[in-house]
Amino acid sequence: MSESTTGVIHDIGYQRYTGARLGRSYRARSLYTHSLRTAFGLGRGFKAKLFPWAVVAIVTLAATFIAALESQSGEQLSTYPEFVDAMGFVVMLLLASVAPELLTRDLRARVLVLYFARPVRRDDYVMIKYAALVSAVFLLLGGPQLIMFLGDAFSVDGVGDFRRAVTDLLGGWLYTLLFALVMSAVALMISSFTPRRAFAAGGIVAVFMVTIPVAGALSVLSGTPGHLAGLVNPAWVVSGVGAWLAHHESPVDIGNTGPVYAVTAVVIVAACLAVLLARYRRVEQ
Structure with a gap:
């Protein structure tokens, strides 16, 4: 005589999600x-905060020192674009530390599949x-420029000089934004090719x-080749754009090639982002 088997349904309390879908x-x-x-080590341990905040302190102290000297002497020691150029080496070190941190950890831990399983597209990930x-980068350089502005604003005479100080600050912030756009694009593109943070940082510093x-060797050439020497280095490309638009000092004499530097800056950003997008359309598939 055969025994009949029956299925048993167990109620484990499963409920559908009924909350808001934020999208x-x-x-x-x-x-x-x-x-x-x-980027600034917030929400992480002390070691993660040490380097980025040391860079913040260096840049802030430099701006404070400039503002104090200018208020005492009544002379302008540095324009905002010149301040950005002067801090270029420090920012480069920060990029070599932060850019790999933003990308290589996800590549090494292979968590991109989890990101892309939700409504964050691959293109979204890159652009974010x-x-x-x-x-x-903009906050790192733009914040200290505000300190320089305050030092300048308190030493001006009349509304006209104050408006000039505001215009200079806005121009400095525009230059800082261009600097951040170009340098960040290059740093992220290099970081996307390896999950090893040390290799990515070394590649950024090398470039x-x-x-x-x-670029310095090519700048000694006469004529147009010497004027275009700055195109070899991303930071000098930005400086060339600033020299063309704002007539501030540049590491190389750009002559009449300012528009070429501007076009090159746009091409660098577009090319780096195109490489990044192409890279992340293939990764983790």
Whole structure:
């Protein structure tokens, strides 16, 4: 005589999610906030905060020192674009530390599949990381410029001079934004090719530093070749744009080639982002 078997349904209390579905834009904002906090080591241990905040302290102290001297002497020691150029080496070190941190950890831990399983597209991921790094560089340089502005504003005579000080600050912030856009694009592109943070940091330093003596050697050439020598180095490209638009000092004499520097800056950003997008359309597939 055969025994009949019957199935048993167990109620494990499963319920469908009925809360708000915040969607793609919320996840994009969350990833941006997380990436920007990561750039400054916020929410992490002391070691992660040490280097970025040391860089913040160096740049802030430099701006404070300039503002104090200008208020005492009544003479302008540095324009805002010149301040950005002077801090270029420090910013390069920060980029070599932060850009790999934003990308290589996700590549090494192979968590991109989790990101892309939700409404954060691959293109979104790239652009959010780029926006976070640009914001970090802009805050690093733009905040200290505000200190310089306050020192300048308190020493001016009349409304006309104050308006000139405000215009100079806005021009400095525009230059800083261009600097952040170009340098961040290059740093992120290099970081995307390896999950090893040390290799990515070394590649960033090599690109930014090795091209300086090359550009310097080419700048001794006469005529147009010498004027275009700055195109070899990303930071000098930005400086060339500033020299063309604002007539501030540049490492090389750009002559009448200012528009070429401007076009090159746009091409660098577009090319680096195109490489990044192509890279992340293939990764983790």
